Amino acid sequence: MEPILTISRLEKSFGSHPILRGVDLEVGPGDVVSIIGASGSGKTTLLRCVDLLEEFDSGEIRLDGESLGYRVLDGGGPRHRLPGRDLARQRSRIGMVFQSYNLFPHLSAVRNVMLGLTKVRRLPEAVARGIAEDWLARVGLADRRDHYPSALSGGQQQRVAIARALAMEPRLLLLDEITSALDPELVEEVLTTVRALAEAGTTMLIVTHEMRFARQVSSRAVFMDAGVIAEEGPPEEVFGRPKTPRLKAFLRNTRA
Numbered sequence: 224m225e226p227i228l229t230i231s232r233l234e235k236s237f238g239s240h241p242i243l244r245g246v247d248l249e250v251g252p253g254d255v256v257s258i259i260g261a262s263g264s265g266k267t268t269l270l271r272c273v274d275l276l277e278e279f280d281s282g283e284i285r286l287d288g289e290s291l292g293y294r295v296l297d298g299g300g301p302r303h304r305l306p307g308r309d310l311a312r313q314r315s316r317i318g319m320v321f322q323s324y325n326l327f328p329h330l331s332a333v334r335n336v337m338l339g340l341t342k343v344r345r346l347p348e349a350v351a352r353g354i355a356e357d358w359l360a361r362v363g364l365a366d367r368r369d370h371y372p373s374a375l376s377g378g379q380q381q382r383v384a385i386a387r388a389l390a391m392e393p394r395l396l397l398l399d400e401i402t403s404a405l406d407p408e409l410v411e412e413v414l415t416t417v418r419a420l421a422e423a424g425t426t427m428l429i430v431t432h433e434m435r436f437a438r439q440v441s442s443r444a445v446f447m448d449a450g451v452i453a454e455e456g457p458p459e460e461v462f463g464r465p466k467t468p469r470l471k472a473f474l475r476n477t478r479a
Contacts, residue, residue: 318388378409
């Protein structure tokens with residue numbers, strides 16, 4: 224099958240400091256690819272480039288064969304950033320869940336999930352509510368749909384954020400350290416939700432520091448080091464038989 228996501232020779236710097244140094248990666252339909260690595264290795268920047276939240280310096284990102292973010296004129300020459308409406312259309316096919324929940328505090332859980340459906344997809348309110356309630360039920364929050372974020376735990380808020388992303392029917396779901404802001408006792412309820420999504424065939428690219436979770440849920444694991452993919456493969460190989468000294472040291476320090 225053709226990959227959903229193809230990243231080729233991706234480079235990104237902040238000023239004179241290179242963050243991504245020629246990253247190549249493919250994600251196929253139903254793949255769950257976990258990206259691991261030390262802080263500063265480029266993991267979150269990679270996700271933000273895929274979601275078009277960061278401009279990248281060179282290389283290409285393709286979603287279902289369509290180049291994201293830029294247009295290159297026929298015959299070569301300099302590339303041009305796509306206009307805002309085109310970026311919004313492309314971004315609507317990608318769901319992203321952040322470390323912080325980013326819920327609107329003045330909206331109930333169901334209204335938070337409905338917002339993109341009514342504003343972006345222009346669905347009638349009754350249709351949007353039905354979709355939102357269905358996704359809240361899928362993440363175990365049917366009885367919390369009318370609660371406001373202040374009345375929800377951190378884990379519940381993160382599950383609302385996941386439901387909001389999935390309600391838009393994205394081709395690809397990006398998860399960026401979604402448990403890092405949670406108390407330890409709330410982590411498992413969010414990871415259980417992601418496991419269920421993986422079992423249902425949701426295509427995901429996950430940045431995580433939860434090594435045991437990455438080992439359990441991934442179809443492929445990617446180790447980033449200093450802006451490059453230093454090692455990748457099936458999780459049983461990456462976690463069980465690391466090849467590079469850097470990955471061996473990283474796993475030893477994280478007790479994976």
